[in-house]
Amino acid sequence: xxxxxxxxxxxxxxxxxAAIALALLRPRPLAPSxxxxxxxxxxxxxxxxxxxxxxxxxxxxxxxxxxTAPGGREFAGARAMPTPFGNIWVPNITPDEETxxxxxxxxxxxxxxxxxxxxxxxxLYPAMPFASYTKVTREDSDxxxxxxxxxxxxxxxxxxxxxxxxxxxxxxxxxxxTLYFREGEYKSDPGQSAQWNRGGYLVQGLGHCAxxxxxVNVLGGSSESKAFEGGMIPNQNWYxxxxxxxxxxxxxxxxxxxxxxLLQVGVSHRSTVYGPMAEVVYNSLQYLSDADVEAxxxxxxxxxxxxxxxxxxxxxxxxxxxVMESGRRIYEKQCAMCHGEEGKGQPPAYPxxxxxxxxxxxSPVNSIRMVLNGGYPPGTKKNPRSHGMPPFNHILNDxxxxxxVTYIRVAWENSGTPVTPGQANELRKxxxx
Amino acid sequence: xxxxxxxxxxxxxxxxHRLPRRRTTRRGPWNAVGAALLGAALLAPDLALAQHxxxxxxxxxxxxxxxxxxxxxxxGQSGQGTANGYFPRIAGxxxxxxxxxxxxxxxxxxxxxxxxxxxxxxxxxxxxxxAEHFAQLRPPxxxxxxxxxDPGVLARGEALVAQGDALKGIPACAACxxxxxxxxxxxxxxLVGLRPTYIAxxxxxxxxxxxxxxxxxxxxxxxxxxxxxxIAAVSSWLAxxxxxxDPSPESSNLxxxxxxxxxxxPR
Numbered sequence: 001x002x003x004x005x006x007x008x009x010x011x012x013x014x015x016x017x018a019a020i021a022l023a024l025l026r027p028r029p030l031a032p033s034x035x036x037x038x039x040x041x042x043x044x045x046x047x048x049x050x051x052x053x054x055x056x057x058x059x060x061x062x063x064x065x066x067x068t069a070p071g072g073r074e075f076a077g078a079r080a081m082p083t084p085f086g087n088i089w090v091p092n093i094t095p096d097e098e099t100x101x102x103x104x105x106x107x108x109x110x111x112x113x114x115x116x117x118x119x120x121x122x123x124l125y126p127a128m129p130f131a132s133y134t135k136v137t138r139e140d141s142d143x144x145x146x147x148x149x150x151x152x153x154x155x156x157x158x159x160x161x162x163x164x165x166x167x168x169x170x171x172x173x174x175x176x177x178t179l180y181f182r183e184g185e186y187k188s189d190p191g192q193s194a195q196w197n198r199g200g201y202l203v204q205g206l207g208h209c210a211x212x213x214x215x216v217n218v219l220g221g222s223s224e225s226k227a228f229e230g231g232m233i234p235n236q237n238w239y240x241x242x243x244x245x246x247x248x249x250x251x252x253x254x255x256x257x258x259x260x261x262l263l264q265v266g267v268s269h270r271s272t273v274y275g276p277m278a279e280v281v282y283n284s285l286q287y288l289s290d291a292d293v294e295a296x297x298x299x300x301x302x303x304x305x306x307x308x309x310x311x312x313x314x315x316x317x318x319x320x321x322x323v324m325e326s327g328r329r330i331y332e333k334q335c336a337m338c339h340g341e342e343g344k345g346q347p348p349a350y351p352x353x354x355x356x357x358x359x360x361x362x363s364p365v366n367s368i369r370m371v372l373n374g375g376y377p378p379g380t381k382k383n384p385r386s387h388g389m390p391p392f393n394h395i396l397n398d399x400x401x402x403x404x405v406t407y408i409r410v411a412w413e414n415s416g417t418p419v420t421p422g423q424a425n426e427l428r429k430x431x432x433x
Numbered sequence: 434x435x436x437x438x439x440x441x442x443x444x445x446x447x448x449x450h451r452l453p454r455r456r457t458t459r460r461g462p463w464n465a466v467g468a469a470l471l472g473a474a475l476l477a478p479d480l481a482l483a484q485h486x487x488x489x490x491x492x493x494x495x496x497x498x499x500x501x502x503x504x505x506x507x508x509g510q511s512g513q514g515t516a517n518g519y520f521p522r523i524a525g526x527x528x529x530x531x532x533x534x535x536x537x538x539x540x541x542x543x544x545x546x547x548x549x550x551x552x553x554x555x556x557x558x559x560x561x562x563x564a565e566h567f568a569q570l571r572p573p574x575x576x577x578x579x580x581x582x583d584p585g586v587l588a589r590g591e592a593l594v595a596q597g598d599a600l601k602g603i604p605a606c607a608a609c610x611x612x613x614x615x616x617x618x619x620x621x622x623x624l625v626g627l628r629p630t631y632i633a634x635x636x637x638x639x640x641x642x643x644x645x646x647x648x649x650x651x652x653x654x655x656x657x658x659x660x661x662x663x664i665a666a667v668s669s670w671l672a673x674x675x676x677x678x679d680p681s682p683e684s685s686n687l688x689x690x691x692x693x694x695x696x697x698x699p700r
Contacts, residue, residue, distance in 0.1 A: 071540040278554045282554035375550070388551065390506035394507070433546070
């Protein structure tokens with residue numbers, strides 16, 4: 001009888017101790033001390049800011065344009081980029097650890113951006129614009145890295161490139177790099193304003209404008225001495241006009257507002273973007289801040305003007321009267337409704353043709369392509385409902401296309417030269433893109 | 434030859450953008466067959482009118498009418514179609530259907546390079562607005578075409594459209610595209626006012642897997658059960674019909690459809 005109460009008491013004591021111990025040891029939310037919660041939210045704010053900044057810079061670099069397949073998951077790659085040397089299969093840059101760049105540290109990411117060497121030590125093909133991205137600061141590279149690590153990982157294996165011999169040999173890139181690659185972050189020019197330098201940083205670096213607006217030679221390199229002098233875009237068959245010639249897209253006599261409108265809105269009172277530049281505006285430039293676009297405009301406007309070729313002679317500008325008359329008739333019937341009797345256009349909805357450098361520049365490729373395929377400027381935040389131009393390739397034959405393009409290149413004191421039906425025919429064979 | 438009849442228009446359609454002067458420059462073997470189908474269209478009395486209707490024209494710069502000028506040389510000022518048999522009438526088709534096509538052209542899931550290029554950089558809300566613009570237009574129909582196939586083929590076409598073919602598991606076109614074949618909101622297109630070349634080309638592309646719709650893709654199931662002759666019969670018969678008095682699409686999902694259709698959304 002005496003045993004039972006003792007056991008009961010003992011059990012009660014054990015139970016009580018256990019209850020107290022459980023109460024003390026049970027995991028529970030940490031008491032929110034004011035100091036630590038502020039620190040936590042400061043950390044997450046800093047992370048949010050870093051990722052937001054990285055997203056903005058990734059827009060400026062237009063990563064999405066190449067690293068996303070049409071209709072595919074964002075940044076998951078698997079898109080064939082045709083080059084004169086064969087197809088480059090653009091890699092997955094989502095943070096999937098197996099198939100993407102999930103294992104890249106910020107250091108390795110910066111080395112890739114800055115030197116064109118991947119995490120596993122491979123030399124990158126210069127389809128990746130590392131010759132431009134080398135100008136990007138470490139700080140900005142870290143922000144882009146943080147952003148890319150934050151997007152949804154997608155498991156999608158990269159495909160091997162389909163490059164022809166000898167370009168399939170990465171060792172050759174050593175030679176290419178010696179010739180065309182200069183490693184180094186952007187160096188501010190102390191003689192210029194902060195705004196000009198910001199513009200220069202964006203144009204030369206993330207904007208990688210030189211990839212199209214500097215002629216590419218047979219080795220796929222662009223020579224620094226010819227920077228921004230324009231050239232045909234390989235495999236897209238659009239001409240990227242010179243940014244340093246007032247006869248092409250040189251912006252010396254444009255107002256800053258006209259330049260920022262073209263870059264950010266896609267349409268301006270001087271001209272309109274189509275084709276590859278429409279893609280850049282749609283995916284990249286429309287998202288940049290007014291201040292950054294203005295900085296780019298200031299920098300571009302100040303590029304030294306150096307015409308690489310003399311203006312056409314009056315002999316070169318001679319047009320047979322019957323061609324001119326045919327062109328005028330077609331213009332009045334098909335074009336004048338939108339572009340006006342004197343080629344003045346109805347800007348910014350319909351661009352002017354009179355005095356428009358993209359019409360009169362020495363390469364007529366873009367004008368011919370527009371007549372054949374038409375085009376819609378990109379729908380942007382500031383111009384979501386753009387006015388478009390219809391294709392005429394099923395209405396006008398080669399002679400008629402040549403006549404009307406000749407007409408708009410020489411009428412209204414335009415300084416262009418005539419084009420031939422053969423030139424129209426060459427471009428007619430290509431798919432619109 | 435039978436094969437050419439159906440495949441010919443499809444191939445020609447694919448390459449139409451490369452052959453603008455197709456009647457005088459490059460006449461492929463299938464073009465001769467296509468020409469038979471096209472003949473009526475090219476000789477139609479409204480040709481001059483159709484050409485005029487394909488010229489750019491608008492009243493107000495800040496209007497949808499001005500904004501869709503990019504469409505008019507192929508689809509006509511009011512979306513009524515043009516003299517070219519490969520470019521469809523788009524006026525009055527359900528807005529949901531037109532929107533789905535514009536998005537598919539932009540994203541490359543429906544492939545036709547001239548359209549892929551034109552709408553590549555246009556945002557969803559604007560594509561929606563363009564679709565709604567053409568969906569509410571009711572331009573007059575072009576004169577119907579005189580059928581060039583024999584009466585037996587036409588009878589087969591009529592039977593497929595009205596009753597389908599139970600033995601081959603083909604439902605009637607009218608079961609989904611509407612009793613008057615004017616389509617059904619929101620996603621099923623009308624079949625009235627389309628030329629035989631266009632209808633045959635689309636059915637063929639579906640059958641060979643070049644055209645798709647949202648899953649479940651009912652047209653994939655149907656087109657793979659159609660023979661070349663069936664396709665020629667259906668497209669000739671459809672194109673030979675007088676236009677309906679009211680071309681508006683039927684209301685959404687009032688009837689149970691024989692095949693589930695991804696473009697109609699959940700019931």
